[in-house]
Amino acid sequence: MKNLIYILSVALIFASCKQEANKDFVTFSGTISNPNSDSLIIAQRGIIKTIKVDANGSFSDTLSVEPGNYIFFDGKERASLFLKNGYDLNLSLDTKMFDETLKYEGKGAEPNNYLVKKAILQEKIIDYEELMSMSKTDFDKKMASNSSALKALIDSTTNLDSTFIASQNEEIEGLNKQFSSMYNEKQKLLALTGQDSPKFTDYENHAGGLTSLNDLKGKYVYIDMWATWCGPCKAEIPHLKKIEKAYHGKNIEFVSISVDRKNAYDTWKKMVNEKELGGIQLWAKEDKTFADSYSVTGIPRFILIDPQGKIVKADAPRPSSSKLTELFNELNI
Numbered sequence: 437m438k439n440l441i442y443i444l445s446v447a448l449i450f451a452s453c454k455q456e457a458n459k460d461f462v463t464f465s466g467t468i469s470n471p472n473s474d475s476l477i478i479a480q481r482g483i484i485k486t487i488k489v490d491a492n493g494s495f496s497d498t499l500s501v502e503p504g505n506y507i508f509f510d511g512k513e514r515a516s517l518f519l520k521n522g523y524d525l526n527l528s529l530d531t532k533m534f535d536e537t538l539k540y541e542g543k544g545a546e547p548n549n550y551l552v553k554k555a556i557l558q559e560k561i562i563d564y565e566e567l568m569s570m571s572k573t574d575f576d577k578k579m580a581s582n583s584s585a586l587k588a589l590i591d592s593t594t595n596l597d598s599t600f601i602a603s604q605n606e607e608i609e610g611l612n613k614q615f616s617s618m619y620n621e622k623q624k625l626l627a628l629t630g631q632d633s634p635k636f637t638d639y640e641n642h643a644g645g646l647t648s649l650n651d652l653k654g655k656y657v658y659i660d661m662w663a664t665w666c667g668p669c670k671a672e673i674p675h676l677k678k679i680e681k682a683y684h685g686k687n688i689e690f691v692s693i694s695v696d697r698k699n700a701y702d703t704w705k706k707m708v709n710e711k712e713l714g715g716i717q718l719w720a721k722e723d724k725t726f727a728d729s730y731s732v733t734g735i736p737r738f739i740l741i742d743p744q745g746k747i748v749k750a751d752a753p754r755p756s757s758s759k760l761t762e763l764f765n766e767l768n769i
Contacts, residue, residue, distance in 0.1 A: 462501055525544050630746055694720060
């Protein structure tokens with residue numbers, strides 16, 4: 437969920453500010469207990485600064501910035517950061533409880549401590565799967581409730597300047613629009629349940645030959661739409677392998693369809709071998725017909741089709757979700 441919130445956050449709103457005459461940079465220092473990496477990365481659309489972390493977890497550096505929202509990374513962990521020149525921030529953190537122990541002191545601490553509390557609150561009140569399964573009435577009520585909770589956090593935080601507050605309120609509205617768009621798309625996919633599945637034809641099979649969806653009739657088909665460059669797709673691989681092993685020999689085929697561009701063909705073949713990917717590994721050869729039929733605008737996307745070729749779930753649970761095995765059990769697979 438944390439990754440989703442970062443992805444959906446309104447793109448880095450810049451605030452105007454008056455620079456301190458004698459300090460046109462940010463000082464960023466602190467101590468990290470149990471650091472995940474030997475360096476911190478400050479990013480905004482791309483890497484802005486890499487800051488070395490010593491053996492004791494301490495770091496200190498400066499950077500010149502445009503005022504606005506940034507992200508800092510400690511290995512795979514990350515957190516939002518608001519920076520503007522003149523800030524003198526000192527961070528303390530224990531990565532064993534990343535969000536819960538993250539704290540700032542010094543000039544600029546107030547908006548950044550607010551962002552820490554906001555991240556924790558969002559994790560608590562926003563459950564993507566729950567939201568997407570609600571009725572429209574309940575969805576609207578829950579989104580209104582979430583907005584009220586987030587705005588209450590802003591109101592309860594002191595020493596935030598008006599421009600920062602405006603940007604945070606704008607971000608809340610942006611998130612609401614994004615979730616509403618996702619919800620509406622989800623409802624369209626739910627309406628496909630029970631219909632004949634769109635077909636793919638003659639996709640290259642990594643094991644040799646060509647495979648079409650019709651070749652798999654008579655079994656349930658769990659499809660993973662993925663690409664070699666997609667981090668979230670690759671994160672699902674260990675879970676998918678586990679599910680495949682658990683249901684080996686049962687009335688289901690596991691099919692992974694690469695939607696990579698043609699210049700990644702060799703990368704695809706190599707990754708399937710190196711990661712020892714199981715199931716049926718197919719190359720879509722840039723044919724978007726099947727993906728477009730399922731309105732695949734983001735990956736990974738998982739699809740479940742029944743033995744008669746009808747859609748069970750056009751947006752099925754991920755392998756990492758316990759809801760997938762629950763669904764399989766309901767279907768007596």
